[in-house]
Amino acid sequence: MSSYRRFPWLFLLPSLVGFFAFNAGPILISLILSFTNWDVFNPLNPKAIADSWVGLGNYIEMWHDPTLHKSFWNTVYYVAVAVPLEIFISLMVALGLNRDFPGVKLVRTLYLLPTVTSIVAVGLLWRWVLNPYVGPVNMFLRWAGSKIEGLFQLLHLQVPATVHWLATEGPGWLSDERWAMPGIILAAVWAGIGFRMLIFLAGLQNIDKTYYEAASLDGAGPWQQFWHVTLPLLSPTVFLNTLLALIGGFQVFGLVYVMTGGGPLDATNVLLFYLYQKAFGIFPPDMGYASAIAWLLFVLLFALTAIQWQLRKRWVWEEA
């Protein structure tokens, strides 16, 4: 059947309206706003835009804004720790669960529970779990710390300060500048493992079993099979998963919003949270500057994807 040769108005109308009204239009507005200091109380017309035009002003301001720098490095910190942890743990879990043993389905389901929980609920739950005084994490750490302390005392040794601190106090998650970001990362990794694992499992199940048979005939042990069969054949999935985790990581927002509100002292203020603050959290809102942050984040993500794409050729094994 040759295709119908005409413009399918009826079929395309909803998407066209959506495209111009809620995608292309807003993108254009956002780009223009980033060159202005227009605010919501002005009319949205060419004259008001021209009156508030600041050229590259917002972008130059970003260059000199210490809070922006801080939120940039916080975001980098978050991504640099959370993404490798998430990828590594979920890969290990997927490898372990990619086999048949009684109860495997149940265990898999356990790992998926946080995935179906909204990120807001995860954040609230972890604020409670990480409560420095009555949360189970610190209760466990204090218990373990006191056991170690007891061991030292039993042997008549000097108790190290860290052990004593662990036994009596423990990390001040979320309220201490040093421990706030690790707390958020803990929640993020806990919540993110299930989904990454699912993607790895899908990738593992696509690997042809005959490769393993051939490798094992050649006398390759489990370790060699992992390095020389599984990992190369899984590398496209590792690539995809890492890229998605990076892109998601740079846009972390919900956890920060509910767990710390960017604090203490901006210790967990990340780019998207700073954007939100500038546009919706201060009065009067600075929509122009916030839009400029949005484009900075976009450029970062774009560059990151491009770099990954280039590196891909180096380490991703593809069937010729």
Added chain:
Amino acid sequence: MSKRKQKIADAVIFVVLLLGGLTMLVPFLWMVSTSFKEPGTLFDLPIQLWPDKLHWENYQRVLTAVPFGRWYLNSLIIALGLTFLNLTSGALAGYAFARFSWKGKDVMFLFSLITLMIPAHVLIIPLFIIMSRLGWIDTYYALILPGLFDAFAIFLMRQNFISLPRELEEAALIDGATPWQIYWKIALPLAAPALATLGTFTFLAGWNSFLWPLIATNSIEMRPLTVGLAVFNNQFTTEWTVLMAGLSLATIPPIIVFLAAQKYFIRGLTLGSLKG
């Protein structure tokens, strides 16, 4: 490796996996256990893992202090509305790209794919401005209508329609059916599995969406569950038992739905990974 060694290795792996799985479960159990504790007893030592007596008053308090039912309903309306809109417009446009040809089709397709590269956060400020001008802030329009165009849905449905056999559609065309009739009576029913998977994913994404609803709603009544909970958190900062009761109410039903329809969720989630 000997058989014996292999068995030991398997057992170790199993135990580690199970411990990891329990780590996933324990925070939820802690949440439920806290929600039944007596308000104000949390700081007493020794700490109870499970209360001797179930304190339902936490649930009473949360249900009377905030419009929980309304938030549930809002989340449902938003998620269903988004799913409906997304599937309808995505399937229509997907069919157009699969079966029609017109001048500029490739350029249009390319443009829609480019939008996949633009992260949602670029859109929120201008969308907020547009919605305010339209007077749609704090209405379902603002929360649902932005789902009208979704390049991912179009792309997925296009791939699906291309993969369908053309013979049936050709026969109907010879019998004098219009493209519109063919679409509704033949092509769309055949696309049901793809629609179900895309629908599951869209529903989940809609149910869990946070940033946009946070910006697009002002009144307590219009908030979906995610935004309601986040704001409610600021209100009950120190009332942990009440907060955990609310959290249990918000978390347990979706988990039950997940357990019931696990197969579709997993398909939808894996599919969603392509979207990112």
